[in-house]
Amino acid sequence: MHIDRDEIFRRASDEYRPETVNVVFLSAPRHRDDLNTLARILEEMRGEEVWDEELMVRGPEDSPYGPTLFIEFEGEFIAVERFLEELGGHLEDVGLEGEFTAAQITPMLPDDPWFTLDSISAGLCTSLTAEQKRPLQPVVDHALQWCQVPGGQFYVRFGEGQYLVPPEARRENLQTALQGKDVSITCFASRDQIRSVTFLEHAAVLYTERYPGMDEPGAWRSGLEGMSRVLQDLAPSLNYGAVRRQAFHASSWDVFLTSRWPENPRLDSGLIRFTQGISHQYVPDAYGVMVLSPSHRWDPPAPNWTTTPAAGERTLVRWNDADALFATNPPDETVVDWMRRDAEPILMNDAMAHAERPAW
Numbered sequence: 001m002h003i004d005r006d007e008i009f010r011r012a013s014d015e016y017r018p019e020t021v022n023v024v025f026l027s028a029p030r031h032r033d034d035l036n037t038l039a040r041i042l043e044e045m046r047g048e049e050v051w052d053e054e055l056m057v058r059g060p061e062d063s064p065y066g067p068t069l070f071i072e073f074e075g076e077f078i079a080v081e082r083f084l085e086e087l088g089g090h091l092e093d094v095g096l097e098g099e100f101t102a103a104q105i106t107p108m109l110p111d112d113p114w115f116t117l118d119s120i121s122a123g124l125c126t127s128l129t130a131e132q133k134r135p136l137q138p139v140v141d142h143a144l145q146w147c148q149v150p151g152g153q154f155y156v157r158f159g160e161g162q163y164l165v166p167p168e169a170r171r172e173n174l175q176t177a178l179q180g181k182d183v184s185i186t187c188f189a190s191r192d193q194i195r196s197v198t199f200l201e202h203a204a205v206l207y208t209e210r211y212p213g214m215d216e217p218g219a220w221r222s223g224l225e226g227m228s229r230v231l232q233d234l235a236p237s238l239n240y241g242a243v244r245r246q247a248f249h250a251s252s253w254d255v256f257l258t259s260r261w262p263e264n265p266r267l268d269s270g271l272i273r274f275t276q277g278i279s280h281q282y283v284p285d286a287y288g289v290m291v292l293s294p295s296h297r298w299d300p301p302a303p304n305w306t307t308t309p310a311a312g313e314r315t316l317v318r319w320n321d322a323d324a325l326f327a328t329n330p331p332d333e334t335v336v337d338w339m340r341r342d343a344e345p346i347l348m349n350d351a352m353a354h355a356e357r358p359a360w
Helices: 005-014 034-048 078-093 137-146 167-177 220-237 253-258 269-274 333-346 350-356
Strands: 020-027 055-061 068-073 098-102 118-126 153-157 162-165 183-190 193-199 204-210 238-247 289-292 305-310 314-319
Touching: 005 020, 005 098, 020 034, 020 078, 034 055, 034 078, 055 078, 068 078, 078 098, 118 220, 118 253, 137 167, 137 193, 137 204, 137 220, 153 167, 162 167, 167 183, 204 220, 204 253, 220 238, 220 289, 220 305, 220 314, 238 253, 253 269, 269 350
Parallel strands: none
Antiparallel strands: 020 068, 020 098, 055 068, 118 204, 118 238, 153 162, 153 183, 183 193, 193 204, 238 289, 289 314, 305 314
16 A cells, blocks of 8 residues: 655645645545445444544545545654554455555635734525425535635545545535535635635534735725625525625524624524524624524614525615724624614524423
8 A cells, every 4th residue: 555655744734734634535436335444444444443542643535536534633743654564454455455645625725824914704594394304405516616716726625634626526525515514615725715605504604704915904895795795696595694794704593693792682502503493584683794584574674684585585675884893803893782672573592492492
């Protein structure tokens, strides 16, 4: 079994966390059952306790190239080499040949990690039924079309890793990734030219964009208009949606809704994940731009709010003082309190979320 030591070591040295290596197994020829075979052999090796205690090995997970392992190590890189040699021997014993090399994942930004970069984001609570597990196809199609930037490279997240894929293969790879969890597609050109769409559990989808100059005063306006169009485009597929300014990386639905946002006295953020069942009638909080379903039955009071009809009998709702909500991050807390008073008839609360929470 060939081990591409130089490439694996180089990638480990270049990554934001140099004590982590991401290794893909490339079998030759590739077999449909490679992932299951590797998982079985790893489980046997764990039972035999045959590798260094300083290593933490996660995976394997599927990827566009083959099964990928995520290896954290303390001390010398030689421990990783010994582990891969041992694993390679086990694979050869069951008749597999190939090589271990570095997985090509999204470039990290050591000087400015994702969570310090401001962005404009749209959060979509899609209208899936209880029987549906995957996002609606119109949402997937829209994401693929929207998630492009000039000169960008495409990455698809299959779980822990975001893998570089050719432009012509991004649709096929995203559809494959959507069979699992923690899925996204990102188009990355630079720290100031990024678009990403993340597909979360509980029918939630996040659109996120950072563009050149957006940190300049007033530059948020074009992003706000762009994300408002996303809500309008996808309105028929939504129970509700919202637009926010926030850090680029939101890893969960409750992070999108609550991070750097005034504390919500009505709804514990930990309960938000259980609110899909009532999302066609209630929303977690009041935001500066929202799309609402006809079943929300709320008439935003003038002159603070403006409403615009959207497709699917939805309504796009805007708070008119956008500067108070998008010019700074976090927004003006006094204005958010005012919005909440206006929107009180459709705001979720802890009692509603507890009633939706499944019995464990």
